[in-house]
Amino acid sequence: MRLIYLDNNATTPVDPLVLKEMVPFFSVYYGNPSSPYRLGQEAKQHLKKARIAICRFLNCEEDEIVFTSCGTESNNAAILSALRTTGKKRIVTTVTEHSSIQELCTDLEKRGFDIDRIPVDSLGLIDLEEVEKRINEQTALVSVMWANNETGVIFPVEQIAEICRKRGVYFHTDAVQAVGKIPIDLSKIPVDFLSLTGHKFYAPKGIGVLFVRKGRPFEPFIRGGSQEMRRRAGTENVPAIVGMGKAIEILSHQMVEENKKIRALRDLLETRILSEVPLTKLNGDKLNRIPNTTNICFKGVDAETLLFDLDQKGICASGGSACTTGSLKPSRVLTAMGLNPLEAKSSVRFSLGRHNTEEEIQFAADEIVKSVEKIRGKIPRH
Ligand SMILES: Cc1ncc(COP(=O)(O)O)c(C=O)c1O
Incomplete structure (x- = not known):
């Protein structure tokens, strides 16, 4: 895979x-x-x-x-x-x-x-x-x-x-x-x-x-x-x-160019998720940010479930920081920013790197949209 x-x-x-x-x-x-x-x-x-x-x-x-x-x-x-x-x-x-x-x-x-x-x-x-x-x-x-x-x-x-x-x-x-x-x-x-x-x-x-x-x-x-x-x-x-x-x-030879590319791919992923997945929100300041990171809250979706589904498709991302993965506690960083524990537990960090391609990002965005639809579809509606 x-x-x-x-x-x-x-x-x-x-x-x-x-x-x-x-x-x-x-x-x-x-x-x-x-x-x-x-x-x-x-x-x-x-x-x-x-x-x-x-x-x-x-x-x-x-x-x-x-x-x-x-x-x-x-x-x-x-x-x-x-x-x-x-x-x-x-x-x-x-x-x-x-x-x-x-x-x-x-x-x-x-x-x-x-x-x-x-x-x-x-x-x-x-x-x-x-x-x-x-x-x-x-x-x-x-x-x-x-x-x-x-x-x-x-x-x-x-x-x-x-x-x-x-x-x-x-x-x-x-x-x-x-x-x-x-x-x-x-x-x-x-x-x-x-x-x-x-x-x-x-x-x-x-x-x-x-x-x-x-x-x-x-x-x-x-x-x-x-x-x-x-x-x-x-x-x-x-x-x-x-x-x-x-x-x-x-890095000293290629950092500037590399980060331009990474930023464009990060923005592509972020824009697709925020526009195609309902009830999503960016966590953190949009401007004062390193170019590779986006942290998104998928309202009503348990991040662990989403990350597990993405993992089945070969997509690696994380909820909170890697060091706290596996703990059931909501992210300390996100709750400090005022997210409630449920919102924090519905948030996923995507951090891109040198090796990502546009084709990968488009594929990942397609799969994220599908996974969220599937997970939300399972929630009983009243
Ligand atoms: C902001 C920050 N500080 C410190 C560390 C710890 O670095 P190391 O894994 O080399 O101990 C990390 C690693 O995730 C980090 O993200």
Whole structure:
């Protein structure tokens, strides 16, 4: 059966060019980058090459990049480091952060830390004045995601970074869903810490980055070795780092064109669903959005049932975020935007990627229309 993959915010396939680049690092250049002989030093050089590709893309410096195991680790590391280095007890964040921030913050709250979560409006946007108001003397860090994984809504990170700079407070952004989808220039935006992960842009799973701006204090999350300038211990995942470097290099050549195509396909899918399926509504701001994501509420349709039906047809999409799939709870992000639990449980996220074609999108739209008709037809009418 053919597969139409519309869940690229959950993860992306590894690009064939990325895989090709990685393969020799499992069997030929398998040295430990910390080993002094040539095999190790060759691996070290390739780490450097990947680091340089990432720096060029983000417009930052080599020693500002710390390789981690994933976005979750980068997020945990940024928050815990800020609490330790400042000795302060307050984190300002938002209600729509990824669970890797939310759950850490909930745990910190239980341990006596003060967590202030900025609310969002019905479009999923935050009020900049609220950010300003919530910062005080005790604030260790402001952590606000760049783009939301469920709705694709973009937060005004440039302005938030500016507010934090003026107030003398460190700012971290979870840019996991922004990298490769919108331009990021760290020489222009005063972000102090930034998280990203390879598997959202066609690199493998299990490799991430924490950007730590020069001069900012940083305490390692994982200790036990001198790797990454003592900021992240553990033997480097050389094949994955090389793959992430290649994936970033590909993005730097084709990101603009690629996103034009993806946006057009996303708009096609969205327009067809909203116009051909009765009682549907877009969740989240239509304008401030990454180009690949649409989140749609199908009133009266259980999203799990719809997703199961689509899966039978080879179409992959998701309800809420992948990490909460399987739980019966309605999406925290959508309910924070004011959707009632039933509406939230009737919402589906479609996130497109590099490999989708117009033919796939037309087919998916046809099948979504049919599935919803079938599911609604089964509901007894009174
Ligand atoms: C916004 C956001 N932050 C963090 C993560 C976690 O990244 P990783 O899967 O690499 O731990 C994800 C993954 O879904 C995400 O969407």
